[in-house]
Amino acid sequence: MGSLQLSPCPRRPGKENLPNVATHEAGQGGGEGPTGDVLRNELSGGQVSGGVVQARDIAHLTIGAGAPPPPPPVRVPRQVPAPPRGFVNRTEELAALDALLAGEPDAPPVAVISGIGGVGKSAFTRRWAHQVSDRFGDGQLYADLGALRHRGGTEVSDVLGGFLRALGVHEEWIPAELPERASMFRSKTAGLRLLLLIDDAEHAAEVTPLLPASRASAVVVTSHRRLGELLLSGAVPIRMAPLSADEGARLLAGMLGEDRLRADPAAAAELVRLCGGLPIALRVAGARLVQRPAWTIERVVRELTDAARRLDRLAVEGKPVVESVFEAAYDGLPPGAARLYRRLGLLPGPDFPPGAATAIDGGDDDVTDLLDVLLDANLLDELGDGDRYRFHDLVRLHAARCAEREESAEERDAALERAAEWYLGRMAAADLAVMGRRLRLADHGRRLAEGAAFGSPGEALDWLDAERANILALLRGAAARGWDAFVWQAAEAMWALYYQRKHYADWLEANRLGVAAALRCGDLAAQARMRNQVARALLELGEYGGAHEELVLARAAAEESGNRRMEAAVLESLGRVDLERGDLEAATAAFREALRVNEDIGNPRGVGLQTYHLGLAHSRGGRHDEAAAAFERAMTVMTEVGDELLQGKIGIRLGTAYRSLGRSADAVRVAGRAAEIMRARRVPAQEARAWELLAALAAESGDPGTARAHVRQAVAAWLAAGNTDRATELRAEHDL
Structure with a gap:
């Protein structure tokens, strides 16, 4: 596979690992009353989101006036x-579905449309849905479970996640577990x-x-x-039978025209x-006949008469009838299109991008032209604007059979191998983008x-x-x-997606496969890398014991490999586990050891x-002076190495620490720059946090107009991130 060594695999040098972000802390305050008694003005007992105003006496409070904000965007998924x-x-079936909506049910009505593959269930239900x-x-x-199943498998939990996102729930608020x-x-x-x-449920x-x-x-x-x-639970069964002779003839007439059918109705x-x-x-x-106007229908009938070559798994009344259709279409393809067709059957899923088609074909023809030939023959469906193509599952089976x-x-x-x-x-x-x-660890320079x-x-x-x-x-x-x-x-390359979009089931399976692969080829650094990535998923799922076990093995492999960057990455993950467990002393020790390793090997970004991370530990422990100093040092280093994303994250943390120390002007300065960075990089959730911090700082400084403006910016950013719940909370808190 070109430079990709399939077995055995080479050992690769490593670099540094990813940052993570810890939670915010709330501060306390107090003062002395007019009689000399000590007044306590405290905020404790839990997490606080958004701004907090602490004052002794409030005679009159006016939140700055202004035009009412625009209503939140309506999210209506279609x-x-x-x-x-x-x-x-299909008049009878459509009437049966219409009847589903009649009456006053006690629960949402459910209909099960069943029938053999290729009978038109999806087309029928989509037509009714639009009506x-x-x-x-x-x-x-909408969810096509069959497509997801054939493409490698997706849990029902993932489908629910997609539905929740479509209904406006932001990724951060979607739980990890199915229940x-x-x-x-x-x-x-x-x-x-x-x-x-x-669509296409199995169970x-x-x-x-x-x-x-x-x-x-x-x-x-x-x-x-x-x-x-489902039927036992009250679902309505609707059986989809194959088209009748008249319905099938009408379908052909729509493609070929009435005159062509009248020429030979038998x-x-x-x-x-x-x-x-x-x-x-x-x-x-019908597509073959459309492409060849001079052909008679009888000619296609003769080609389909031999049932020995029909698909084994598809039968009507015990007689297989479909494979001859696909085979006849395949036989009529030009050589290049036929080659592409059968090789596409080797891909593990029914849909694919054009680039994968080009790679797996390996020929000299223009694959775009070949895909057009397959589209014209109705052997492929085009999804979107030509950026993806899809096989019907029966056609894909036939294509794979041709390849074999x-x-x-x-x-x-x-x-x-070319496709891989x-x-x-x-x-x-x-991943790089x-x-x-x-x-x-992998060297992708040539790729x-x-x-x-x-x-x-x-x-x-x-x-x-x-x-994915x-x-x-x-x-x-x-x-x-x-x-x-x-x-x-x-x-390793899929880390970018798993870390950002939280597909935990895929994350764990892919990296556990990676652990086994690294063990087989004896690459110790790769073993450490894969175990570290498994551990990070377990950490986010709250499985701290399992994460720690993986990291102990990862650390041993990293140390034996001699790859000190990998060793530092594992130490960082161990510190993250300790931090989430509340063991601040152990977390601080792990981060300090990781820092020393990065200093020894001259890795400034790792430093x-x-x-x-040390700043996060100090913040978690309420040591705001130490946290601010650590964040300042980290900001200096990340500015020197040009990591703008981390500069933005550090700016929010540093601004929070400055606020706790009463350094409001400094907090406004760093939080404002963080908001700009996150807006430019289109990271709306982090941008919203920066605006919330700026709003709190403005309110504390006695500038309610600016505070209100920053809250509006935070609301807009949360809406852009899909977190409508937090946007609604802010509107209610600030009477927007």
Whole structure:
């Protein structure tokens, strides 16, 4: 795979690790009353968010007047994809779904649309969803469980996370565990009028946590199974049968025109029969005829008559009828398009970006043109604006079968290796765009030089998110093939996504695969790296014991490897665990030891990072003088090395420490710069925290007008971050 050594894997030098951020602290104050008695004006007993005003006597308080703020943006999700063109009206089934909305149910009505693959369940439900969209004023939510399943597997918890984000819940407020996410989803949906469309469910257990808590909502589930457990719970079953002869003929007429069908109605009826009434099969056959106006329908019928080559797993009334459609379409492809088609079947998921198609093809043809050929033949669907393509699961099965039949094992492995190498290059570029300079053991120099850079950190994160299930599937396949270097290097590169977007299940699985791969190839530094990344996920999940166990093993591997940067990174993580456990003494000792290692090896960014962590420990212990001094030193170092993101984070912490020390002017200065940095880098949650700090400082200085303006800026930033709850709290607190 080019420079990527599949087995054994090389040892790589390391760099420094990532920062993390601890929580804020609240201060106390007191004074003397007019009679000489000591008055106490304290704030204690918990965390405080936003500004706090402490005063002795308040005769009259006026919050600065001004124009009322604009209302918060309305978030109405409309996630259901558009139905395909040429939909054949299924009157009875549509009427059954309409009946679902009648009456006054005690719980949200649920319908289960079942039928064999390719029968048109998704097209039917999408068509109905758009017809009744005006009945659901709070929006429509959509999840294609089949696509997620084939792309490497996504937990129901992840689907709930996506629904909560669509309803305005910010990432930071979404719980990590499934029960808590389901509970939050029920709370958010209580009283709403929502339509949920759940596509291609395998089991009732995938659906139950997704049910909203509103009688005014409705849920439609499609599945090739009947989902009896849902039916026992009161769901309405709607069986989707293949199209009738008349309906199939109408579908063909929509593609070919009435005149062409009238020329040979018997052949048209036979074509519908051979396709088993499956819309996907009829569309592929019709596409071939559209592309060749001189052909008769009888010619396609003759090609489909041989049932021996039809897909084994798809049958209608015991007779397989579909594979001949795909095979006939494949036989009619030009050589380059046929090669691309069968090699795309080797990818682990049904959708993919154009770059992956180019890599796995390995030919000299323009892949864009080849993809257009496959689109014209209805063997592919285009998603979005041409940035992704998707196979129907039956078509993908046929493509993979063609590859097994026509390509040697060596050719198939070589094609998949090219795709894996391409993915690793894009992952490395995305990691660099998001995280900048950080600890990396893998050397991606050539890959970064050959590939295009991402335009922004947000673009890079979005790409990683779109590909994460495919990448996880690649990791699984690579681990099974013994491609150990790819496994741990890919897991390392995915840190940017996992750390930012918190996909904990994927985070843990990918890095545990990385641990096993590093153990197999004997790379001690990589073992330490992978265990450290596993531990950071466990730390965020509150599993401190498991995190500590991983870090003990990681430290031993790092020390034995001689990679001192990796050793410092593990020490930092040990300090983070101790900090969260409340053992400030142990945390401080770990951060100091990590600082000494970075000083010894001449790693200035590591020095600044560990100084920052020492400041967090001092802040947690209420030692604000020491915290301010540590943050000042860290700011100086990060300015020298040019790490702007950390400068912004440090500025918020330093401003908080200055405020506790009564150094208001200094606090305003550093917090203002932090707000500018976070706005420029599009990190709205951190920007909002900076504005909240500035608002509190302005209020304390007796400038309510400026305080009110900063609160409005904080509200806008929280809304941009998707945290509508915090924005609402600020509006209520400040009467905005």
